[in-house]
Amino acid sequence: MYRPLPTGPIALDCDVLVGTWPAQADIDLSPEKAAATLAEADVTGALVCSARGAWFDDVDGLAETLSLAADRPAWSPVVTVNLRNALRAEELLATASNAGVRTLRLFGALQGVPIASPAYRHTITLAAAAGITILTDGDVREIWPAFAGQGLRVVFLDVHAYHLADFILLAREEPGFVSSTRLLNAPDSIERLVGEVGAQHAAFGSRAPLHAIAPSTLRLRHARISAEDRATIGGGWLTDTTVTP
Amino acid sequence: MSPDYDGPIIDVHGHWGPWFFAMDIGSVEENERLLDYYGIDLQIVSASEAVVYDAPGGNARLDAVFAEHPRLRGYVVVNPNTPEVGRADAERFLASDRWVGVKIHTTYPGRSIASPQMRDTFDMLEALHAVVLVHTWGPDVLDLAALVADRPHVTAIAAHAGATSWDGAIEAAGLTDRLYLELSCSITDLARVLRITEQVDHRRLLLGTDATLIDPAVAIGLYQSADLSAESRELIFWRNAAELFGLDPRAGENGRDHRNPSAVKEQ
Secondary structure (H helix, E strand, O other), X not given: OOOOOOOOOEOOEEEEEEOOOHHHOOOOOOHHHHHHHHHHOOEOXXXXXXXXXXXXXXXXXXXXXXXXXXOOOOEEEOEEOOOOOHHHHHHHHHHHHXXXXXXXXXXXXXXXXXXXXXXXXXXXXXXXXXXXXXXXXXXXXXXXXXXXXXXXXXXXXXXXXHHHHHHHHHHHHOOOEEEEOOOOOOOOHHHHHHHHHOHHHEEOOOOEOOEOOHHHHHHHHOOOOOHHHHHHHOOHHHHHHHOOO | OOOOOOOOXXXXXXXXXXXXXXXXXXOHHHXXXXXXXXXXXXXXXXXXXXXXXXXXXXXHHHHOOHHHOOOEEEEEEOOOOOHHHHHHHHHHHOOOOOEEEEEEXXXXXXXXXXXXXXXHHHHHHHHHOOEEEEEOOXXXXXXXXXXXXXXXXXXXXXXXXXXXXXXXXXXXXXXXXXXXXXXXXXXXXXXXXXXXXXXXXXXXXXXXXXXOOOOHHHXXXXXXXXXXXXXXXXXXXXXXXXXXXOXXXXXXXXXXXXXXXXXXXXX
């Protein structure tokens, strides 16, 4: 087998979860496990969100996320909104903003909320007004209209290599649209994206520790791109706009 | 898995040819580049054209590729809607040592593993004593185990190990000792690789990458995430495949240059 080459740390993982995951409750999603996984992979910073907010309670989830991040300077907290009850979104985002949170993560696909729902529109409008960067799950081919034309910074967490053409078409028109690298897993997906629209449209994401981190780190570290582009994807402007100072 | 494994590698799930996605991966030089980069000694491939469109046409075009590429071996793609055509291709190509097994997809032919057409196809494979790589995605991996269990001269590899139904794959592997699993898949759930490597006999696990459709980093990274002994690494990365297909990983060494460190470099 090849020997992975020393390409230095990855500055930021935009897709890290802690807490528990009902469908895979046997997997350790503790903050200690997340920290150890990132450290072993030489990933030095993370946008971290508690799964509690995704599955059960967004207010308590934010409190949990803030508490975890307070103990770990390399972690930046991410707030989420329960799209099944977005009546609390405005207050929740204000609380998060006052605490220095600069990133909102949406779990609409997980929560079974249609992209055309008022909850999405309300929450995205609030995020736009606050200048918050959005991380979102879901099929980019279906959900993109809700985010387009508003000057938003949006990281689509589930863009698959099979859908790269659609994402590139979007990115040509939307300077703030970014794809996580997690599923850009064809031998030339990252290279193609960088070549077509630039490295600023990609961000390293692994979904650790729910998912194995090595496939994502290996793919980025061996991508045939410049060191500058690799650094951009591994942090870059996303760090400037999401990491809590 | 330790990242410094430097033993032989046999990839039991590869492809040659273009796909209909935004990927520039269709030339055999891309296969060669990835073999060099990841140190893969032998790769068993099917023609993408044969998988998604024209099985006999794609098989024939793949046959012409082998002469110049000694690290590649072939799967004869059989469309379960035309088992007699598949039989003719299998009998023709498997007579050559460059072709080592049969590949069956379910999506493009539109036939499930539990379909009558697939039963007929497996009856044909039984007569050929074939090793067959079958696309599994979801609970159909259990249907594959049932087909194999009823046919004592067929050995199958569950491609993607059931993907979303990895628990079904674990159960399937317990139903017959002639069912192997390979884990190539975009689904990188840690639970999937941990539970499979914990609960399935390592003599029944194989490395499949799905390259050139998917970068080998995914499958290799998945196995890196499991706590495997050196012995298990040897089994999964080449020994099981060598025994199953009767392959010597050194057989393709005329085309191999990955021992040259300059073959692996950042750009």
